[in-house]
Amino acid sequence: xxxxxxxxxxxxxxxxxxxxxxxxxxxxxxxxxxxxxxxxxxxxxxxxxxxxxxxxxxxxxxxxxxxxxxxxxxxxxxxxxxxxxxxxxxxxxxxxxxxxxxxxxxxxxxxxxxxxxxxxxxxxxxxxxxxxxxxxxxxxxxxxxxxxxxxxxxxxxxxxxxxxxxxxxxxxxxxxxxxxxxxxxxxxxxxxxxxxxxxxxxxxxxxxxxxxxxxxxxxxxxxxxxxxxxxxxxxxxxxxxxxxxxxxxxxxxxxxxxxxxxxxxxxxxxxxxxxxxxxxxxxxxxxxxxxxxxxxxxxxxxxxxxxxxxxxxxxxxxxxxxxxxxxxxxxxxxxxxxxxxxxxxxxxxxxxxxxxxxxx
Amino acid sequence: xxxxxxxxxxxxxxxxxxxxxxxxxxxxxxxxxxxxxxxxxxxxxxxxxxxxxxxxxxxxxxxxxxxxxxxxxxxxxxxxxxxxxxxxxxxxxxxxxxxxxxxxxxxxxxxxxxxxxxxxxxxxxxxxxxxxxxxxxxxxxxxxxxxxxxxxxxxxxxxxxxxxxxxxxxxxxxxxxxxxxxxxxxxxxxxxxxxxxxxxxxxxxxxxxxxxxxxxxxxxxxxxxxxxxxxxxxxxxxxxxxxxxxxxxxxxxxxxxxxxxxxxxxxxxxxxxxxxxxxxxxxxxxxxxxxxxxxxxxxxxxxxxxxxxxxxxxxxx
Numbered sequence: 001x002x003x004x005x006x007x008x009x010x011x012x013x014x015x016x017x018x019x020x021x022x023x024x025x026x027x028x029x030x031x032x033x034x035x036x037x038x039x040x041x042x043x044x045x046x047x048x049x050x051x052x053x054x055x056x057x058x059x060x061x062x063x064x065x066x067x068x069x070x071x072x073x074x075x076x077x078x079x080x081x082x083x084x085x086x087x088x089x090x091x092x093x094x095x096x097x098x099x100x101x102x103x104x105x106x107x108x109x110x111x112x113x114x115x116x117x118x119x120x121x122x123x124x125x126x127x128x129x130x131x132x133x134x135x136x137x138x139x140x141x142x143x144x145x146x147x148x149x150x151x152x153x154x155x156x157x158x159x160x161x162x163x164x165x166x167x168x169x170x171x172x173x174x175x176x177x178x179x180x181x182x183x184x185x186x187x188x189x190x191x192x193x194x195x196x197x198x199x200x201x202x203x204x205x206x207x208x209x210x211x212x213x214x215x216x217x218x219x220x221x222x223x224x225x226x227x228x229x230x231x232x233x234x235x236x237x238x239x240x241x242x243x244x245x246x247x248x249x250x251x252x253x254x255x256x257x258x259x260x261x262x263x264x265x266x267x268x269x270x271x272x273x274x275x276x277x278x279x280x281x282x283x284x285x286x287x288x289x290x291x292x293x294x295x296x297x298x299x300x301x302x303x304x305x306x307x308x309x310x311x312x313x314x315x316x317x318x319x320x321x322x323x324x325x326x327x328x329x330x331x332x333x334x335x336x337x338x339x340x341x342x343x344x345x346x347x348x349x350x351x352x353x354x355x356x357x358x359x360x
Numbered sequence: 361x362x363x364x365x366x367x368x369x370x371x372x373x374x375x376x377x378x379x380x381x382x383x384x385x386x387x388x389x390x391x392x393x394x395x396x397x398x399x400x401x402x403x404x405x406x407x408x409x410x411x412x413x414x415x416x417x418x419x420x421x422x423x424x425x426x427x428x429x430x431x432x433x434x435x436x437x438x439x440x441x442x443x444x445x446x447x448x449x450x451x452x453x454x455x456x457x458x459x460x461x462x463x464x465x466x467x468x469x470x471x472x473x474x475x476x477x478x479x480x481x482x483x484x485x486x487x488x489x490x491x492x493x494x495x496x497x498x499x500x501x502x503x504x505x506x507x508x509x510x511x512x513x514x515x516x517x518x519x520x521x522x523x524x525x526x527x528x529x530x531x532x533x534x535x536x537x538x539x540x541x542x543x544x545x546x547x548x549x550x551x552x553x554x555x556x557x558x559x560x561x562x563x564x565x566x567x568x569x570x571x572x573x574x575x576x577x578x579x580x581x582x583x584x585x586x587x588x589x590x591x592x593x594x595x596x597x598x599x600x601x602x603x604x605x606x607x608x609x610x611x612x613x614x615x616x617x618x619x620x621x622x623x624x625x626x627x628x629x630x631x632x633x634x635x636x637x638x639x640x641x642x643x644x645x646x647x648x649x650x651x652x653x654x655x656x657x658x659x660x661x662x663x664x665x666x667x668x669x670x671x672x673x674x675x676x677x
């Protein structure tokens with residue numbers, strides 16, 4: 001069967017391997033472009049948020065390439081994204097596509113449902129093949145996340161502009177080609193070697209920014225103007241609070257989110273859907289760790305992030321940490337975002353100088 | 361005499377200003393961008409040359425505004441700065457102890473919060489132009505009133521009508537409805553000013569602590585009706601600085617002055633730049649699925665600048 005899935009950061013590289021290891025053909029989702037967005041906006045309800053439109057566009061592009069099944073995630077709680085897959089499915093069927101939608105819900109809540117759906121994809125394979133595929137994919141995602149996060153540490157120090165970006169692209173190819181756990185681990189070694197060979201100016205003292213917000217726009221560079229890379233080029237270490245693996249862990253068997261929720265508690269002690277509570281908690285944690293600022297990314301009209309934005313006013317005042325909220329929608333012009341980022345960087349630098357007692 | 365040029369290329373208007381070391385304004389030009397930033401900057405440069413002639417030597421150039429990239433190529437800029445920082449620099453220099461800046465321009469509006477002379481928070485309007493100068497222009501046209509008289513008329517109102525200010529489409533239909541009911545033009549205009557201020561404070565100013573001194577700048581600050589509406593809504597004094605229209609340009613000229621003091625050199629191309637033939641060309645890069653729009657600027661036939669790519673492929677000329 002030809003299977004496709006959402007485009008989220010570097011993860012398609014890992015999911016392609018999983019699907020092929022299970023004996024299917026993967027239809028690689030394209031990096032969302034203006035065309036993807038136009039396609040998605042055309043068929044989506046006008047008031048739906050950016051992730052909904054991008055995903056719909058991505059599926060339509062994959063259907064053109066013959067995809068027969070979409071695997072995606074659901075979700076629980078008051079964020080409407082949990083229901084998006086159902087609506088995507090309906091819209092695509094209305095458009096006359098025959099497509100099988102497999103929506104994986106967090107297994108700890110609906111174990112039987114999860115296993116039933118998993119079987120749709122794994123049937124015909126022995127338990128050991130399935131286990132090998134799953135655990136290798138896990139390793140691959142982990143390595144992808146590690147290598148990606150390293151680029152955000154190196155880029156602000158790079159001597160030659162764009163070198164980190166070029167090496168990172170090379171790394172993705174190397175990891176993509178690795179097919180067993182051993183190969184993946186040795187590809188990681190090769191990538192580390194490449195990244196460490198980038199000439200850096202260690203004397204720099206870059207700003208440190210935490211990126212918080214809704215998961216899709218935080219994880220997908222095409223939806224957030226590649227904000228982590230852009231900040232890196234401005235000489236800022238931009239770390240994000242969400243990695244795909246965290247989400248997978250938190251929503252399967254582990255509970256890595258508890259300390260973040262605990263940090264949010266004085267300000268927000270209940271679920272507001274999506275990543276709202278985590279945005280509040282992570283801001284508290286970033287401030288404790290001495291970050292220079294926090295940038296919140298939210299799809300326009302995203303209720304959980306609107307709730308957390310209002311609460312963050314108090315958090316940032318109490319903890320004296322600057323916050324910039326960017327609402328993302330269909331605009332593709334970069335000028336507006338760059339202006340805000342530049343001004344925010346200026347703001348953080350002057351705050352730092354003031355702290356160090358330098359007269360501005 | 362040394363002098364510093366500040367250029368602010370906004371969406372609707374372009375401002376050029378020349379200051380000397382003592383912050384005297386030697387020349388100031390305010391003109392419409394009219395969708396042609398290159399032509400406008402060149403014409404502005406010519407006008408500045410006419411005003412200062414050989415009196416001063418340009419020793420530093422700063423550019424700001426949404427057209428700053430293109431302007432920096434045309435004039436040869438030492439400082440390329442975003443408009444938020446530029447506006448803050450000018451306000452804190454000209455109005456010491458500024459703690460809030462309300463800035464409303466043609467297409468965007470922003471609020472800048474300052475404490476102890478530094479910017480600590482800011483916001484810009486994102487998805488809606490209801491609270492900006494273009495909207496007021498449009499409504500003035502509809503009422504058949506020159507925009508210059510708009511504010512004065514608002515002050516003559518005895519009973520401002522309530523107009524929905526959330527969205528320019530709502531505001532317009534609400535306004536027409538009130539007109540048809542027979543409300544006076546003065547009351548409608550005052551109602552519009554209040555609606556714009558309400559919209560600004562609820563969107564751009566949401567969650568911000570607005571403390572005095574409050575400086576109101578940008579083209580819309582010319583409108584005394586809006587200023588009065590702000591004073592009423594905030595119950596505080598609003599300061600409109602003398603050069604409210606060109607604050608961005610002044611700010612970036614000040615930064616250019618600082619730059620010269622540090623580096624003692626400038627990249628200014630000279631006033632001759634007003635006569636160069638600049639030509640922009642664009643194409644879609646098909647090397648990957650990003651399909652970047654690459655823009656190239658030619659100066660007298662040779663490539664002077666290029667931008668728009670996500671990767672480094674087009675960075676070197």
